[in-house]
Amino acid sequence: MADHTNQTQLAETEPTPLDMPSLARVLFGHAAFQYLHAACELGLVRMLAEHGELDKHEIAKRLGLQERANDILLLGCTSLGLLVRADGGYRLADLLTTLIGSGEWDRIEATVAFEGHIVYEGQTDFTESLRTNSNAGLRRIRGSGHNLYQRLSENPSLEQVFYTYMKSWSELANGHLVEHVTPLGSGRLLDCGGGNAVNAIALAGADPDLRVTVIEIPQSKEIAEREIREAGLADRISVIGGDMYSEEFPEGYDTILFAHQLVIWTLEENTELLRKAYRALPSGGRVVVFNSMSNDEGDGPVVAALDSVYFAALPEEGGMIYSWRQHEECLGAAGFTDVRRIPCHGWTPHGIIVASKP
Known part of the structure:
Protein backbone atom coordinates (compact mmCIF):
# COMPACT_ATOMS: atom_id res chain seq x y z
CA MET A 1 0.00 0.00 0.00
CA ALA A 2 1.36 3.40 -0.95
CA ASP A 3 1.87 6.11 1.66
CA HIS A 4 -0.38 9.02 0.63
CA THR A 5 0.06 11.10 3.79
CA ASN A 6 1.69 14.02 1.95
CA GLN A 7 0.70 14.57 -1.66
CA THR A 8 1.44 18.31 -1.88
CA GLN A 9 3.70 19.05 -4.86
CA LEU A 10 3.80 22.82 -5.06
CA ALA A 11 2.26 25.82 -3.41
CA GLU A 12 -0.26 25.63 -6.26
CA THR A 13 -2.89 23.15 -5.09
CA GLU A 14 -5.67 23.66 -7.63
CA PRO A 15 -6.19 25.54 -10.88
CA THR A 16 -7.07 29.23 -10.56
CA PRO A 17 -10.27 30.49 -12.21
CA LEU A 18 -9.81 31.59 -15.82
CA ASP A 19 -10.19 35.28 -16.69
CA MET A 20 -9.50 37.14 -19.92
CA PRO A 21 -5.95 38.28 -19.03
CA SER A 22 -4.92 34.73 -18.15
CA LEU A 23 -6.60 33.41 -21.30
CA ALA A 24 -4.64 35.96 -23.33
CA ARG A 25 -1.39 34.73 -21.77
CA VAL A 26 -2.26 31.22 -22.92
CA LEU A 27 -3.40 32.39 -26.34
CA PHE A 28 -0.15 34.29 -26.93
CA GLY A 29 2.06 32.11 -24.74
CA HIS A 30 4.32 31.31 -27.67
CA ALA A 31 5.08 35.02 -28.03
CA ALA A 32 5.74 35.43 -24.30
CA PHE A 33 8.42 32.75 -24.47
CA GLN A 34 10.05 34.47 -27.44
CA TYR A 35 10.65 37.58 -25.34
CA LEU A 36 12.36 35.51 -22.65
CA HIS A 37 14.37 33.66 -25.30
CA ALA A 38 15.46 36.91 -26.95
CA ALA A 39 16.36 38.51 -23.61
CA CYS A 40 18.69 35.58 -22.94
CA GLU A 41 20.18 35.20 -26.41
CA LEU A 42 20.74 38.92 -26.96
CA GLY A 43 22.34 39.26 -23.54
CA LEU A 44 19.79 41.71 -22.10
CA VAL A 45 19.41 39.91 -18.78
CA ARG A 46 23.14 39.52 -18.15
CA MET A 47 23.81 43.10 -19.21
CA LEU A 48 21.30 44.58 -16.76
CA ALA A 49 22.56 42.24 -14.05
CA GLU A 50 26.00 43.78 -14.54
CA HIS A 51 25.00 47.41 -14.87
CA GLY A 52 21.93 47.55 -12.61
CA GLU A 53 19.94 50.08 -14.63
CA LEU A 54 20.21 51.48 -18.15
CA ASP A 55 18.08 53.77 -20.28
CA LYS A 56 16.60 52.57 -23.56
CA HIS A 57 19.21 54.27 -25.74
CA GLU A 58 22.10 52.70 -23.84
CA ILE A 59 20.40 49.31 -24.03
CA ALA A 60 19.97 49.63 -27.80
CA LYS A 61 23.59 50.69 -28.23
CA ARG A 62 25.01 47.87 -26.11
CA LEU A 63 22.79 45.23 -27.75
CA GLY A 64 23.37 46.57 -31.27
CA LEU A 65 19.65 46.95 -31.94
CA GLN A 66 17.83 49.50 -34.08
CA GLU A 67 15.29 51.69 -32.28
CA ARG A 68 12.16 49.82 -33.41
CA ALA A 69 13.61 46.43 -32.55
CA ASN A 70 14.74 47.69 -29.16
CA ASP A 71 11.28 49.17 -28.47
CA ILE A 72 9.66 45.81 -29.22
CA LEU A 73 12.05 43.96 -26.92
CA LEU A 74 11.58 46.39 -24.04
CA LEU A 75 7.80 46.55 -24.49
CA GLY A 76 7.51 42.78 -24.21
CA CYS A 77 10.00 42.23 -21.40
CA THR A 78 8.51 45.03 -19.31
CA SER A 79 4.89 44.02 -19.94
CA LEU A 80 5.68 40.47 -18.90
CA GLY A 81 7.40 41.61 -15.72
CA LEU A 82 10.92 40.51 -16.68
CA LEU A 83 12.02 44.16 -16.52
CA VAL A 84 10.91 47.08 -14.35
CA ARG A 85 10.82 50.76 -15.36
CA ALA A 86 12.81 52.89 -12.91
CA ASP A 87 13.65 56.61 -13.18
CA GLY A 88 13.35 56.59 -16.94
CA GLY A 89 15.50 53.49 -17.29
CA TYR A 90 15.10 49.73 -17.00
CA ARG A 91 16.26 47.21 -14.42
CA LEU A 92 15.72 43.50 -13.89
CA ALA A 93 12.74 42.21 -11.93
CA ASP A 94 13.68 41.34 -8.36
CA LEU A 95 13.20 37.62 -9.01
CA LEU A 96 15.70 37.62 -11.87
CA THR A 97 18.21 39.55 -9.76
CA THR A 98 17.83 36.99 -7.00
CA LEU A 99 18.20 34.06 -9.40
CA ILE A 100 21.36 35.54 -10.91
CA GLY A 101 22.85 36.20 -7.48
CA SER A 102 22.22 32.61 -6.38
CA GLY A 103 23.53 31.05 -9.60
CA GLU A 104 20.09 29.59 -10.41
CA TRP A 105 19.78 31.77 -13.51
Missing part, protein backbone atom coordinates in the same frame (compact mmCIF):
# COMPACT_ATOMS: atom_id res chain seq x y z
CA ASP A 106 22.41 29.63 -15.26
CA ARG A 107 19.95 26.73 -15.03
CA ILE A 108 17.04 28.86 -16.24
CA GLU A 109 19.07 29.99 -19.25
CA ALA A 110 19.95 26.38 -20.06
CA THR A 111 16.24 25.55 -19.99
CA VAL A 112 15.43 28.50 -22.24
CA ALA A 113 18.05 27.34 -24.76
CA PHE A 114 16.67 23.78 -24.70
CA GLU A 115 13.12 25.00 -25.27
CA GLY A 116 14.15 27.48 -27.95
CA HIS A 117 16.53 25.33 -30.00
CA ILE A 118 15.16 21.81 -29.57
CA VAL A 119 11.62 21.72 -28.18
CA TYR A 120 9.87 24.70 -29.71
CA GLU A 121 9.74 23.63 -33.35
CA GLY A 122 8.80 20.04 -32.50
CA GLN A 123 5.88 21.20 -30.38
CA THR A 124 4.33 22.61 -33.56
CA ASP A 125 3.21 19.03 -34.12
CA PHE A 126 1.60 18.61 -30.69
CA THR A 127 -1.92 18.32 -32.12
CA GLU A 128 -0.76 15.77 -34.68
CA SER A 129 1.05 13.88 -31.91
CA LEU A 130 -2.22 13.65 -29.97
CA ARG A 131 -4.21 12.71 -33.05
CA THR A 132 -1.81 9.89 -33.99
CA ASN A 133 -0.65 9.04 -30.43
CA SER A 134 2.92 9.37 -31.66
CA ASN A 135 5.89 11.73 -31.35
CA ALA A 136 5.14 13.47 -34.65
CA GLY A 137 7.39 16.41 -33.79
CA LEU A 138 10.52 14.25 -34.07
CA ARG A 139 10.43 14.89 -37.83
CA ARG A 140 11.56 18.45 -37.08
CA ILE A 141 14.92 17.19 -35.75
CA ARG A 142 17.43 16.34 -38.45
CA GLY A 143 18.77 12.78 -38.44
CA SER A 144 17.89 9.15 -39.01
CA GLY A 145 17.58 7.87 -35.44
CA HIS A 146 14.20 6.52 -34.30
CA ASN A 147 14.12 8.72 -31.19
CA LEU A 148 15.28 12.18 -30.13
CA TYR A 149 18.38 10.99 -28.29
CA GLN A 150 19.76 9.15 -31.29
CA ARG A 151 19.11 12.13 -33.54
CA LEU A 152 20.79 14.51 -31.13
CA SER A 153 23.95 12.41 -31.38
CA GLU A 154 23.94 13.31 -35.09
CA ASN A 155 23.70 17.03 -34.24
CA PRO A 156 26.59 17.91 -31.88
CA SER A 157 25.50 21.50 -31.25
CA LEU A 158 21.97 20.44 -30.30
CA GLU A 159 23.33 17.56 -28.25
CA GLN A 160 25.38 20.04 -26.23
CA VAL A 161 22.29 22.19 -25.64
CA PHE A 162 20.36 19.11 -24.53
CA TYR A 163 22.91 17.82 -22.04
CA THR A 164 23.53 21.28 -20.62
CA TYR A 165 19.79 21.53 -20.03
CA MET A 166 19.47 18.02 -18.57
CA LYS A 167 22.31 18.72 -16.16
CA SER A 168 20.67 21.99 -15.15
CA TRP A 169 17.18 20.50 -14.79
CA SER A 170 18.55 17.69 -12.65
CA GLU A 171 20.56 20.09 -10.49
CA LEU A 172 17.40 22.09 -9.82
CA ALA A 173 16.00 19.10 -7.93
CA ASN A 174 18.65 16.46 -7.26
CA GLY A 175 19.33 17.91 -3.83
CA HIS A 176 16.09 16.14 -2.93
CA LEU A 177 17.42 12.94 -4.45
CA VAL A 178 20.60 13.18 -2.36
CA GLU A 179 18.60 13.99 0.76
CA HIS A 180 16.25 11.05 0.50
CA VAL A 181 18.24 8.35 -1.33
CA THR A 182 21.57 8.68 0.50
CA PRO A 183 20.04 7.62 3.87
CA LEU A 184 18.87 4.38 2.25
CA GLY A 185 22.42 3.16 2.76
CA SER A 186 22.84 1.71 -0.72
CA GLY A 187 26.25 0.19 -1.30
CA ARG A 188 25.87 -0.31 -5.04
CA LEU A 189 23.45 1.63 -7.20
CA LEU A 190 22.52 1.11 -10.85
CA ASP A 191 21.51 4.36 -12.59
CA CYS A 192 19.39 3.42 -15.60
CA GLY A 193 19.56 5.94 -18.44
CA GLY A 194 21.79 8.17 -16.33
CA GLY A 195 22.53 10.67 -19.11
CA ASN A 196 25.65 12.70 -18.39
CA ALA A 197 25.84 11.17 -14.90
CA VAL A 198 24.70 14.32 -13.09
CA ASN A 199 22.64 12.38 -10.54
CA ALA A 200 25.25 9.66 -10.13
CA ILE A 201 27.87 12.33 -9.41
CA ALA A 202 25.63 14.06 -6.86
CA LEU A 203 24.86 10.80 -5.04
CA ALA A 204 28.46 9.55 -5.04
CA GLY A 205 29.66 12.95 -3.88
CA ALA A 206 27.31 12.78 -0.89
CA ASP A 207 28.16 9.20 0.09
CA PRO A 208 31.85 8.21 0.00
CA ASP A 209 30.96 4.52 0.32
CA LEU A 210 28.58 4.44 -2.65
CA ARG A 211 29.51 2.74 -5.93
CA VAL A 212 27.42 3.66 -8.98
CA THR A 213 27.12 2.14 -12.44
CA VAL A 214 25.40 4.20 -15.14
CA ILE A 215 23.64 2.55 -18.09
CA GLU A 216 23.47 4.94 -21.06
CA ILE A 217 23.15 4.60 -24.83
CA PRO A 218 26.54 4.16 -26.58
CA GLN A 219 26.21 7.53 -28.31
CA SER A 220 26.20 9.29 -24.91
CA LYS A 221 28.57 7.04 -22.97
CA GLU A 222 31.61 9.23 -23.68
CA ILE A 223 29.83 12.35 -22.41
CA ALA A 224 29.00 10.65 -19.11
CA GLU A 225 32.55 9.34 -18.69
CA ARG A 226 34.01 12.81 -19.29
CA GLU A 227 31.74 14.36 -16.64
CA ILE A 228 32.71 11.63 -14.17
CA ARG A 229 36.43 12.18 -14.75
CA GLU A 230 36.06 15.93 -14.33
CA ALA A 231 34.25 15.32 -11.03
CA GLY A 232 37.15 13.13 -9.84
CA LEU A 233 34.87 10.12 -9.29
CA ALA A 234 36.08 7.67 -11.92
CA ASP A 235 37.11 5.25 -9.16
CA ARG A 236 33.51 4.97 -7.91
CA ILE A 237 31.30 5.60 -10.95
CA SER A 238 31.45 3.49 -14.10
CA VAL A 239 29.42 3.59 -17.31
CA ILE A 240 27.96 0.73 -19.34
CA GLY A 241 27.00 1.52 -22.92
CA GLY A 242 23.79 -0.19 -23.91
CA ASP A 243 20.05 -0.05 -24.49
CA MET A 244 17.92 -0.62 -21.39
CA TYR A 245 15.45 -2.63 -23.47
CA SER A 246 17.87 -4.87 -25.32
CA GLU A 247 19.04 -7.05 -22.41
CA GLU A 248 18.56 -7.81 -18.75
CA PHE A 249 19.93 -5.46 -16.10
CA PRO A 250 23.13 -6.62 -14.42
CA GLU A 251 22.83 -8.09 -10.93
CA GLY A 252 24.81 -7.19 -7.84
CA TYR A 253 23.08 -3.90 -7.01
CA ASP A 254 20.90 -3.18 -3.99
CA THR A 255 19.28 -0.06 -5.49
CA ILE A 256 18.16 0.67 -9.05
CA LEU A 257 17.44 4.28 -9.97
CA PHE A 258 15.23 5.56 -12.78
CA ALA A 259 15.86 9.32 -12.87
CA HIS A 260 13.92 11.29 -15.49
CA GLN A 261 13.31 8.05 -17.38
CA LEU A 262 9.77 6.89 -16.68
CA VAL A 263 8.34 10.07 -18.20
CA ILE A 264 9.66 9.07 -21.64
CA TRP A 265 7.94 5.74 -22.19
CA THR A 266 4.42 4.33 -22.14
CA LEU A 267 3.10 2.87 -18.89
CA GLU A 268 3.40 -0.61 -20.38
CA GLU A 269 7.06 0.00 -21.22
CA ASN A 270 7.64 1.43 -17.75
CA THR A 271 6.18 -1.69 -16.19
CA GLU A 272 8.48 -3.87 -18.27
CA LEU A 273 11.53 -1.83 -17.20
CA LEU A 274 10.45 -2.18 -13.58
CA ARG A 275 10.01 -5.96 -14.02
CA LYS A 276 13.60 -6.11 -15.29
CA ALA A 277 14.70 -4.15 -12.22
CA TYR A 278 12.74 -6.56 -10.02
CA ARG A 279 14.49 -9.58 -11.58
CA ALA A 280 17.93 -8.01 -11.13
CA LEU A 281 17.50 -6.94 -7.51
CA PRO A 282 18.03 -9.19 -4.49
CA SER A 283 15.30 -9.68 -1.91
CA GLY A 284 15.06 -6.43 0.05
CA GLY A 285 16.51 -4.41 -2.83
CA ARG A 286 14.96 -1.07 -3.73
CA VAL A 287 13.89 0.77 -6.82
CA VAL A 288 13.82 4.58 -6.88
CA VAL A 289 11.76 6.61 -9.37
CA PHE A 290 12.77 10.29 -9.59
CA ASN A 291 11.10 12.65 -12.04
CA SER A 292 8.34 15.19 -12.36
CA MET A 293 4.92 14.02 -11.18
CA SER A 294 1.38 15.15 -11.87
CA ASN A 295 -1.26 14.84 -9.20
CA ASP A 296 -3.73 11.99 -8.96
CA GLU A 297 -6.70 14.24 -9.74
CA GLY A 298 -5.34 15.02 -13.21
CA ASP A 299 -5.64 18.81 -12.86
CA GLY A 300 -2.06 19.93 -12.23
CA PRO A 301 0.43 21.15 -11.39
CA VAL A 302 0.60 23.39 -14.42
CA VAL A 303 4.35 22.83 -15.00
CA ALA A 304 3.68 19.09 -15.26
CA ALA A 305 1.01 19.78 -17.88
CA LEU A 306 3.23 22.11 -19.88
CA ASP A 307 6.17 19.70 -19.77
CA SER A 308 3.95 16.90 -21.08
CA VAL A 309 3.72 18.69 -24.44
CA TYR A 310 7.41 17.96 -25.00
CA PHE A 311 7.08 14.30 -24.05
CA ALA A 312 4.04 13.90 -26.31
CA ALA A 313 5.62 15.50 -29.36
CA LEU A 314 9.32 14.68 -29.39
CA PRO A 315 11.39 12.10 -27.49
CA GLU A 316 9.69 8.72 -28.09
CA GLU A 317 6.33 7.26 -29.05
CA GLY A 318 5.06 7.42 -25.49
CA GLY A 319 5.46 9.34 -22.29
CA MET A 320 4.10 12.27 -20.32
CA ILE A 321 4.36 13.58 -16.78
CA TYR A 322 2.46 10.69 -15.20
CA SER A 323 0.68 10.86 -11.87
CA TRP A 324 1.99 9.40 -8.63
CA ARG A 325 -0.70 6.71 -8.74
CA GLN A 326 0.18 5.65 -12.29
CA HIS A 327 3.80 5.05 -11.28
CA GLU A 328 2.64 3.14 -8.20
CA GLU A 329 0.41 0.92 -10.31
CA CYS A 330 3.38 0.09 -12.56
CA LEU A 331 5.51 -0.72 -9.51
CA GLY A 332 2.79 -2.96 -8.11
CA ALA A 333 2.37 -4.78 -11.42
CA ALA A 334 6.14 -5.40 -11.46
CA GLY A 335 5.99 -6.99 -8.01
CA PHE A 336 7.30 -4.19 -5.78
CA THR A 337 5.80 -3.49 -2.35
CA ASP A 338 6.23 -0.94 0.47
CA VAL A 339 5.74 1.92 -1.98
CA ARG A 340 6.48 5.34 -0.48
CA ARG A 341 5.94 8.83 -1.92
CA ILE A 342 8.39 11.64 -1.22
CA PRO A 343 7.18 15.00 -2.61
CA CYS A 344 9.89 17.52 -3.50
CA HIS A 345 8.57 20.98 -2.76
CA GLY A 346 9.52 23.70 -5.21
CA TRP A 347 8.49 25.26 -8.50
CA THR A 348 9.49 22.15 -10.47
CA PRO A 349 7.02 19.29 -9.90
CA HIS A 350 9.64 16.69 -8.96
CA GLY A 351 8.92 13.74 -6.74
CA ILE A 352 10.52 10.51 -5.56
CA ILE A 353 8.93 7.07 -5.17
CA VAL A 354 10.80 4.34 -3.32
CA ALA A 355 9.64 0.71 -3.42
CA SER A 356 11.10 -2.62 -2.28
CA LYS A 357 11.39 -6.16 -3.60
CA PRO A 358 9.94 -8.54 -0.97
